[in-house]
Amino acid sequence: MIKRIENTVYPLVGIAVIxxxxxxxxxxxxxxxxxxxxxxxxxxxxxxxxxxLLRESWPTFLESILGFGLAVLVGIPFAVCVANSRVLNLTLYPILIATQSVPKVAVAPIILVWFGLGMQSKLVIAFLVAFFPIVVDTAAGMRATPSGLLELARALRASPLQVFTKVQFPAALPFIFAGSKVAVTLAVIGAVIGEFIGSTQGLGNTLLTANSQLDSPLAWAALVWLSALGIFLFGLVVLAERIVMPWSGAGHH
Amino acid sequence: MSTPNHTQGWPAAPLAPFGHFKDVRQSFGRGSGSPLVAIDNITFDVTQGSLVTLLGPSGCGKTTFLKIVGGLIPATSGTVQINGRNVTAPHEDFGVVFQQANLMPWRTMIDNVLFPMEILKLRDATAVSRARELLASVGLEGFENAYPSQLSGGMQQRVALCRALIHRPKLLLMDEPFGALDELTRMEMQDLLLDIRAKTNATVMFVTHSISEAVYISDIVAVFSKRPAVIADFIKVELPYPRSAEMRYLPEFTELEHRAGRALGITR
Known part of the structure; x- marks a missing residue:
């Protein structure tokens, strides 16, 4: 209980001092x-x-969460395939690493040419930046299944599908969530980059407009709202983690 | 060959042949030169319902032999038969307990125990109530919905024992299951194992490197030598059941320990 109060009070004191x-x-x-x-x-x-600010938060929120959601939907199955198939791993992983070294900011203008000034282009950029950490962490999780659990499954002659659904995937969940936490904050950055390059709405657009009009308080206010949006999305992932992995909070006695 | 001759209590008369091992050999190819022989010429029989320990120095290949019996790895040569069938793969008549409890952190105790039933597609209300009974029988009543991270090592290993027993295996393979536990917990677990064996009548093959553990729980102690492991001695333990802690101080007990020690080359 005291620890809980400390966990809340100390950060607040830090913020207040600053x-x-x-x-x-x-x-x-x-x-x-x-x-x-x-x-x-x-x-x-x-x-x-x-x-x-509230009106402009909505498109940025949608771009971020949909881009992130798409990265989860595509990234996890992709990582599962890459981790379980030697051929796919050898074929696709080097390409993935190579594309990751391309700066997303540099690609953003091209994405805008392809997908226009609307929300789709921002969603795609958010997806691109969120994809990598999800794939890398999920693949690491798939490979990190404790060997004892795999041996247990083998002793029971579990089918490959049973091994995946009952052992490998649940064992990888902590990794998947670790990747998702990184990815969701990156998704917000991706959305804002897209809005900077060319947009008619969103907090990134508000920030850029306010800046060009030398309305610094508003620009900073947009920045604060963007941070709040990032924290909110991060919180959603943490909440999902608690719901999906109730055992992780069970703790030691 | 191995006919435990009990003078009192359980088990009544486990005479039927169950395990038959003849000239079992396991070698591993090395890049160049002669292959590394882990175990060689292992030959013995196990009668139904008996408890056989494989005692030997660490790294001698007794775990390898246990895995061969369980069908987890194939022998290089030799005959491995359980219940009249050649062992080529794991079988659902086998239950396995490892040195680590290997519980799934995402499953509650009862769901961990029921894991084999899910794999065998036998999970139903009967299985659930059996899992409850098993947990109660190892003193874990009320912990059904706890997660492994909330339990001590000894408690986790009890759950692993329940999990190995849930599908009523005829052969229980135990690979140094109490090796990671402290001495007192270990002695408790030995009595628990003997209790459970008395109730289930399963045949048990138990790997250990503890001489006193081997003598205390066994009908037969198969002493493995250093690598390449051969059977150095095959000791019948004719102490009565139920075993109790006081027996550890009997002259017969000490004599058996001494004999095992000689076979291991520790005492003369």
């Missing part, structure tokens, strides 16, 4: 709010523009 220092810094040095708005400036900009 906010106060930031506020004091902008106040004492009389910084122009275009260069660095104070926390209160950002807060009031956030309140004053809440309708815009």
């Amino acid at each position: 906010m106060i220092a930031w506020q004091a810094y902008t106040y004492y040095f009389g910084l122009n709010r275009i260069v660095l708005p104070s926390p209160t400036d950002i807060f009031w900009a956030s309140i004053a523009n809440w309708e815009t």
Whole structure:
């Protein structure tokens, strides 16, 4: 119980200290709010523009979560195939690693040419950045099945399908969720990159527009909302993990 | 060859032949040079319902032999028969307990016990109630819905024992199952195993490197030599059942330990 309170209180104290220092810094040095708005400036900009920010959060949220969802839907089966087939592994894995070294930011303009200025292009970029960590971690999880469990399954003459569904896949779940947590935050970055390159909506668009109009408090407010969106999506994955893997929270006694 | 001659209590008269091993040899090819012989010329019989321990120094190949009996690895040559059939693959009449409990962290205790029934497509209400009874019989009543991470090593190994027994195997193969447990838990588990054997009448083959464990639980102790392992001695343990901790101090017990020690080359 005390540990729980500590887990909440200490981070809040940390944030409070930084906010106060930031506020004091902008106040004492009389910084122009275009260069660095104070926390209160950002807060009031956030309140004053809440309708815009909320409206623009929606497309960014959709792009991120759909891109991430697509990466999960395609990435997990892909990783399962690659991990279980030597031929597929040898054929596809080097290509995957090679494509991963291509900077996604550099590909983004091409994606926009293919998929237009709408949501699809952002979704595709979010998908591309989220895909890699999911595939790599899922494949690692598939290979990390404890040998004792595999031997047990073999002693019972379990079929390959039974081994997969009852042993390999559940054993890989912690890996899959670790990859998903990285992927979901990357998906938000992917969506924002897409919005930066060319868009008519989304928090990335709001940020870019506010910046070009030297409305720094609004730009910072958009940044805060983007972080909140990222934390929210991360939280959704953690929630899913708790629901799917109730044993991981069971803990030691 | 191996006819346990009990003077009291259970088991009544386990006389029927069950396991037959003749000239079992296992060698592993090495890149160059002669193959590495793990076990050689292993020949003995096991009667139905008896408890045979394979005692030997670590790395001598007794686990390899157990895996051959269980059909998990093929022997290079020789005859391995269980219940009159040549063993070529694992069989559903076998139950296996490993040194590690090997429980699935994502399954509750009862679901871990029921795992073999799911693989054999035999999970039903009867199986579930049997799993409950088994857990209760090893003193884990009330832990059915706990996860492995919430239990101690000894408790986990009890669950592994229940899992090996759930499908009523005729042959229980145990590979140093109590090796990772502390001494007191280990002695408890030995008594538990003897209890369970008395109830199930399964034949047990048990790998260990503990001399006192081997003598305490066995009808027969097959002593394996260093690699390449051959049977160094084949010791009949004619201590009565039920075994109890006091027997560990009997002169007969010590004499048997001494004989096993001589076979292992530890004592003279």
